[in-house]
Amino acid sequence: MCGGPSAVVQVVHVTSLRINNYGYLERMVPASPSTWMATFTRVVAQAAAGFRRSRRLFHPWGECFAGTITLLVPGTLGIREEYPCLVRLSKGLGFVGAVPDALGLAIRIERPQPWDVLMVSSAGTGVLGRLIITPSALWTRPCYSTLMPYQRADGELMWLHARALGGHTVSVRRNALTEAIKGAPLGFELLSGASNGAVHWVGELTLERTAEPGLSFDPGVNQVEYLRLYPGWLTAIRSSAYLGSRQSRGATLSD
Numbered sequence: 001m002c003g004g005p006s007a008v009v010q011v012v013h014v015t016s017l018r019i020n021n022y023g024y025l026e027r028m029v030p031a032s033p034s035t036w037m038a039t040f041t042r043v044v045a046q047a048a049a050g051f052r053r054s055r056r057l058f059h060p061w062g063e064c065f066a067g068t069i070t071l072l073v074p075g076t077l078g079i080r081e082e083y084p085c086l087v088r089l090s091k092g093l094g095f096v097g098a099v100p101d102a103l104g105l106a107i108r109i110e111r112p113q114p115w116d117v118l119m120v121s122s123a124g125t126g127v128l129g130r131l132i133i134t135p136s137a138l139w140t141r142p143c144y145s146t147l148m149p150y151q152r153a154d155g156e157l158m159w160l161h162a163r164a165l166g167g168h169t170v171s172v173r174r175n176a177l178t179e180a181i182k183g184a185p186l187g188f189e190l191l192s193g194a195s196n197g198a199v200h201w202v203g204e205l206t207l208e209r210t211a212e213p214g215l216s217f218d219p220g221v222n223q224v225e226y227l228r229l230y231p232g233w234l235t236a237i238r239s240s241a242y243l244g245s246r247q248s249r250g251a252t253l254s255d
Contacts, residue, residue: 062090
């Protein structure tokens with residue numbers, strides 16, 4: 001051993017580490033898998049914060065809007081309900097200018113129990129297309145899709161999609177969407193996709209005015225009773241990741 005004393009190497013499991021208030025790693029009591037995921041995500045986000053202006057690891061920059069959403073009521077013959085909503089459109093990796101990026105569409109439906117729906121730009125509403133994240137240089141070009149399905153009360157699975165209405169062309173350049181909506185509201189049709197690829201109209205989303213930035217979303221926490229993200233175990237992991245991200249930014253779901 002190079003003529004010196006033997007080195008003693010102690011292996012510390014990642015679940016027993018955390019970043020303290022001084023920025024150093026320290027031991028902590030082993031936690032449950034969900035707590036570990038939140039801690040791990042927080043550590044990664046804090047490390048990345050040193051290299052980015054924003055403390056969001058993904059979708060670091062976005063534009064926020066207030067509007068209305070109209071939805072078909074499940075189990076009725078075309079009855080519709082309208083709710084106020086808050087929406088954030090964001091760039092997945094935060095590329096500057098009009099460089100194509102994976103685009104995010106996050107919706108907070110302001111019901112008595114808030115409902116958060118998160119979508120990403122995809123290749124379409126088809127069985128395979130909805131699972132393929134597709135970069136775009138226009139907010140209004142892609143189909144947005146939920147990557148995880150929802151399970152209905154009858155056990156069937158469905159995906160949600162959104163597509164811009166009106167033939168608008170809005171670049172992903174910073175503030176281009178804000179300027180466009182100052183001129184006129186921007187609408188999206190909302191669709192549901194079944195396991196077999198069948199697609200049905202289920203509502204409409206309208207962005208009407210700008211809103212305060214800094215919104216935080218969690219589709220695993222803010223759900224409705226008749227549509228639950230599936231599978232449940234993946235939803236729990238995803239919520240833990242969102243929790244870790246919020247904690248790293250000092251944010252809450254009410255922000």
